Amino acid sequence: MRLSSKWGRWLAVLCLLVPTALLQGCWDIRDIDNRMLVGAMGIARDDERGVTIWVRFPIPHAQQGTTSNDKGFLAASQRGKTVVDALDRLRARMPKYLDLSQTRAVFVDKKLAEEKGIYSFLDFAVRDRILPISAVFALIEGDMDPIFTRPNPSGELSGVYTRLFFEKYAGGTPQKNKVTLWQVFNKHYNPLQQNFVPLIAADDTFQFYLKGNMYFSGDRAAGTLTPDESLIYELVTGKLSPFEIETAGGANVKVETSSARIRTAWAEGRPDIDIVIRVVMKLMDASHTKPMNKQNIEQTIDRLLEDRAAKVFSVTQARESDIFGFGNRFRASLPTARHKEWPALYRQAKISVKLESHMVNEGLKLLRQ
Amino acid sequence: MNDAALRLSSTQFFILILAVFGATSYFLYPYLVLHSTEGSYWMPILTGVLVGVLGAKTFSGLMALHPGLDAFAVLRRTLGLPGLLLFALPFAWHVWRAMVMIARAHAEIISMTILHATPLWALHCIVFVAMFLAAGGIASIVRAAAVFIVVGIPVTVGLTLLGFSDLDFTLHEPWDPGHLSFLDSRAFYSSSYVWVGFLYLSSCGQHARRPDRLWLPYTAAAACFLPVMFGTVYLPVLTFGPAFSKVLAFPFLTKMDSISHYWLIVENLTAVFISAAILFVILTLSLMMHSLVAALRAILPFLPARPAYAIVGIGTYVSALLIPSWDWIEKGVWLETPVRLYLLALPPLVLLLARLAKGRGARA
Numbered sequence: 001m002r003l004s005s006k007w008g009r010w011l012a013v014l015c016l017l018v019p020t021a022l023l024q025g026c027w028d029i030r031d032i033d034n035r036m037l038v039g040a041m042g043i044a045r046d047d048e049r050g051v052t053i054w055v056r057f058p059i060p061h062a063q064q065g066t067t068s069n070d071k072g073f074l075a076a077s078q079r080g081k082t083v084v085d086a087l088d089r090l091r092a093r094m095p096k097y098l099d100l101s102q103t104r105a106v107f108v109d110k111k112l113a114e115e116k117g118i119y120s121f122l123d124f125a126v127r128d129r130i131l132p133i134s135a136v137f138a139l140i141e142g143d144m145d146p147i148f149t150r151p152n153p154s155g156e157l158s159g160v161y162t163r164l165f166f167e168k169y170a171g172g173t174p175q176k177n178k179v180t181l182w183q184v185f186n187k188h189y190n191p192l193q194q195n196f197v198p199l200i201a202a203d204d205t206f207q208f209y210l211k212g213n214m215y216f217s218g219d220r221a222a223g224t225l226t227p228d229e230s231l232i233y234e235l236v237t238g239k240l241s242p243f244e245i246e247t248a249g250g251a252n253v254k255v256e257t258s259s260a261r262i263r264t265a266w267a268e269g270r271p272d273i274d275i276v277i278r279v280v281m282k283l284m285d286a287s288h289t290k291p292m293n294k295q296n297i298e299q300t301i302d303r304l305l306e307d308r309a310a311k312v313f314s315v316t317q318a319r320e321s322d323i324f325g326f327g328n329r330f331r332a333s334l335p336t337a338r339h340k341e342w343p344a345l346y347r348q349a350k351i352s353v354k355l356e357s358h359m360v361n362e363g364l365k366l367l368r369q
Numbered sequence: 370m371n372d373a374a375l376r377l378s379s380t381q382f383f384i385l386i387l388a389v390f391g392a393t394s395y396f397l398y399p400y401l402v403l404h405s406t407e408g409s410y411w412m413p414i415l416t417g418v419l420v421g422v423l424g425a426k427t428f429s430g431l432m433a434l435h436p437g438l439d440a441f442a443v444l445r446r447t448l449g450l451p452g453l454l455l456f457a458l459p460f461a462w463h464v465w466r467a468m469v470m471i472a473r474a475h476a477e478i479i480s481m482t483i484l485h486a487t488p489l490w491a492l493h494c495i496v497f498v499a500m501f502l503a504a505g506g507i508a509s510i511v512r513a514a515a516v517f518i519v520v521g522i523p524v525t526v527g528l529t530l531l532g533f534s535d536l537d538f539t540l541h542e543p544w545d546p547g548h549l550s551f552l553d554s555r556a557f558y559s560s561s562y563v564w565v566g567f568l569y570l571s572s573c574g575q576h577a578r579r580p581d582r583l584w585l586p587y588t589a590a591a592a593c594f595l596p597v598m599f600g601t602v603y604l605p606v607l608t609f610g611p612a613f614s615k616v617l618a619f620p621f622l623t624k625m626d627s628i629s630h631y632w633l634i635v636e637n638l639t640a641v642f643i644s645a646a647i648l649f650v651i652l653t654l655s656l657m658m659h660s661l662v663a664a665l666r667a668i669l670p671f672l673p674a675r676p677a678y679a680i681v682g683i684g685t686y687v688s689a690l691l692i693p694s695w696d697w698i699e700k701g702v703w704l705e706t707p708v709r710l711y712l713l714a715l716p717p718l719v720l721l722l723a724r725l726a727k728g729r730g731a732r733a
Contacts, residue, residue, distance in 0.1 A: 012501075015501070016498075016501055020498070126617070126623070129481070129482060129626065132626065132629075132636075133623065133626050133627055134626065134627055134628070134629035167631070169631045180627070180629070182608075182609065182623075182626075182627040185609070185613055186608070186609045186610050186613050187610075188613070189609075189610060189612035189613035189616065190540075190610040190612050190613065191612075193610075325537075325539055328537075328539035328540055328610075329539055331408075331539075331540075331541070331542055331543060332543040336407055336408070336542075
C-alpha cells in the first residue's frame with residue numbers, strides 16, 4: 001500500500017494519533033472522588049525514635065451522607081519511624097488515595113524542633129514533590145490533638161483556613177510572619193541566615209493563636225520572640241505592611257510603609273552593621289490622658305522601637321541566630337569556605353539601629369486643638 | 370513543495386534555533402552551570418554563548434564554501450571521502466547520543482514531576498512524533514516550529530517573568546570577573562551541549578539563501594534566549610540561595626513550584642512549563658533526526674529516506690529505553706563532551722585547510 005493512496009493516508013493519520021493517545025498519561029488517573037486531599041499536616045514527636053503525623057482531610061458535604069461525621073472534616077494520626085513511613089502506614093488504613101498535593105500548611109511540634117531539628121522530617125517534600133513546597137510552615141506549642149481534631153469555629157475548609165491565618169490577603173499580619181516550606185529549606189542550607197518561623201498554640205475561641213516567632217540556631221529552634229518583638233524582624237527585612245503600634249503614652253499610630261537602609265562593613269575583624277529604618281505612619285488615636293504633639297509622638301515611637309530592636313539583637317546574637325540575613329550582605333567579603341563561621345561572627349557583630357519615623361497625617365481629626 | 374528547492378528565511382532559522390535552545394537550556398543546564406563555578410555564574414553562561422556564536426560563524430563559513438549544498442556534501446567536495454567521514458561519523462554518533470539523552474531526560478523529568486505512574490516506554494513515544502515530523506522534511510519541521518513557538522515562547526517568557534516573585538537580591542554572590550575556576554570544571558564542558566545547536570542545521574545548507582549568514586539567526590536566537598538562560602540559573606539562586614539551588618536536580622522546576630500568588634489561577638506551574646517545553650523537545654528531536662538521516666545518507670547514499678527515518682526513530686526509542694538511570698544521563702552528557710568539542714573545532718580546521726589548498730592551487 002502506498003502512502004499516497006487514500007487508505008495509506010488514513011493509516012498514516014492513525015499512526016500519528018495512537019502515540020498521542022499514549023502521551024496523556026492515563027496510568028495516573030485517580031478521580032477526585034477517589035482521593036482524600038490533605039488540607040493540613042502536622043509532625044509531632046512520638047518517642048525517642050519515631051514520629052506521629054497528623055493529617056486533616058476536608059470532607060465534601062455530598063460525601064457525608066448520613067454518617068455521624070457532619071463536621072466537614074476528618075482528622076487522622078499515625079505513628080511511624082519516619083514521616084514517609086508514617087504516611088505509608090496511614091495509606092494502609094485509608095479507603096482512598098492519600099493526596100498530599102493540595103496541602104496548605106505543615107506544622108511541626110515545637111519540642112521536636114528544639115530537640116531534633118526539623119529538616120530531616122521535611123526533606124522528603126523536596127525530593128518527591130508530593131507535598132507543595134509553597135505550603136505555609138509553623139511550629140505548634142502544646143498538644144497537636146486539639147488543633148487537628150476540633151472543628152474550626154470560623155468555618156471549615158480546614159487547610160485553606162489554616163493558610164488564610166497567615167496570608168496577607170486574609171488574616172495575616174506582619175507579626176504572623178508567613179513562612180513557606182521552601183523558605184525553611186533555603187535557610188537550612190544557608191549558614192548566613194537562620195530560620196525564623198511562627199509559633200502557634202490552640203486557642204479557646206478560634207482554631208489557634210500566634211504565640212510568637214521562633215528563631216533557629218542551625219537546624220534547631222533556639223528561642224522565641226514575642227509578637228511585638230517579631231515586628232523588629234519585619235522592620236529590618238522591610239516586610240512590615242500596615243500595622244498599628246501603641247506608644248507608652250497611649251497614642252496609636254499606624255505604620256504605612258517602612259524601609260530599612262542597611263550598611264555593612266568590617267571593623268577590627270568584627271562585622272559592623274548600621275541600620276537606619278525610616279517609618280512612615282499616621283495617627284490612629286491620640287493619647288487621652290497625656291496630650292502629645294507630633295514631635296513627641298515621633299520621638300516616643302523612635303525610642304520604643306530602638307529599645308525593642310536593641311533587645312532583639314542582643315537575644316539573637318547571644319544564640320548566634322542571624323534571622324535578619326545580615327550575613328548575606330557579607331557574601332562579597334566572606335569566602336564560601338568561611339560561611340560556616342558566620343553565626344559566631346554574628347555574635348560579635350556591632351549593630352546600631354536608628355529609627356526615623358515620620359507622621360504623614362493625623363487622620364480626619366487634627367491633633368492641635 | 371519540493372523539499373530540495375525550499376528556501377528558508379532567516380526568521381525560520383531563528384525559530385528553529387530558538388526551539389533548540391528551549392529544549393536544552395532548562396533542565397540539566399542550570400544544574401551544570403551552578404556546579405561549574407563558585408559564584409560568577411554569568412561567566413560560564415556568557416563564555417558558552419560566545420563559543421556558540423564563534424562556532425556558528427565558522428560553521429556558516431564552512432557551509433558557504435559551496436552554497437546550495439548541505440554540510441556533508443560541502444565536506445565531501447572540499448576534503449573528499451575522508452573529510453566526509455571525519456565529520457559525518459562523529460556527527461551521527463553525537464546526534465544519536467544527544468537525541469537519546471534529550472528524549473530520556475525529558476521522559477524522566479515528566480515522570481519525576483507530573484506523571485509518576487506512567488511507564489517510560491509510553492513517555493518515550495514523543496520520539497515517534499518527532500520521527501513523523503522529521504520524515505515530513507524540513508518544510509514540515511519549520512511549519513510546526515512556527516506554530517509551536519507561538520504557543521511555547523509566550524508561556525516560557527510568562528513563566529520566567531513570574532519567576533521574578535520572591536527574589537532576595539542579598540542572596541547573590543559576587544560578580545567576580547576574575548573567577549576563572551569554571552574553565553577546569555567538568556560541568557562547564559558538559560554544559561557545552563547547549564551551545565552546539567547550529568550543528569543540527571547541517572542538513573539545511575541547501576535551504577539557506579545565504580549560507581554565510583547562517584550564524585546571524587543563531588546569534589539573534591542566542592541573544593533572545595540569553596535572558597532566559599540567565600533566568601534559569603539566577604532566579605533559583607536569588608530565591609533559594611546558592612547552597613540550596615546546588616542540591617536541587619532541576620533548580621528552575623523547583624523555583625516554578627515555589628511560586629504562589631493569590632491572583633494566579635494556575636497552581637501547578639511546573640506542569641504548564643513542562644508541557645510547553647515538550648513542544649521544543651519534539652521540534653529539536655525532529656531537527657536532529659533530520660540531520661542524522663542526512664548524515665547517514667551522505668555516508669550510505671543507497672539508503673532510502675523513509676526506512677532511514679524508521680530505523681533512526683526506532684533506534685532512538687530503543688536506546689532511550691535502555692538507559693538504566695538518571696546518573697547515567699549525567700555521566701553520558703560528560704562522556705559525550707570530547708565528541709561535541711571536536712565537532713565544534715572541526716569547521717575552523719576545515720576552513721583553514723580549504724584556504725591552504727586554495728592558496729596552493731593559486732600558486733600552482
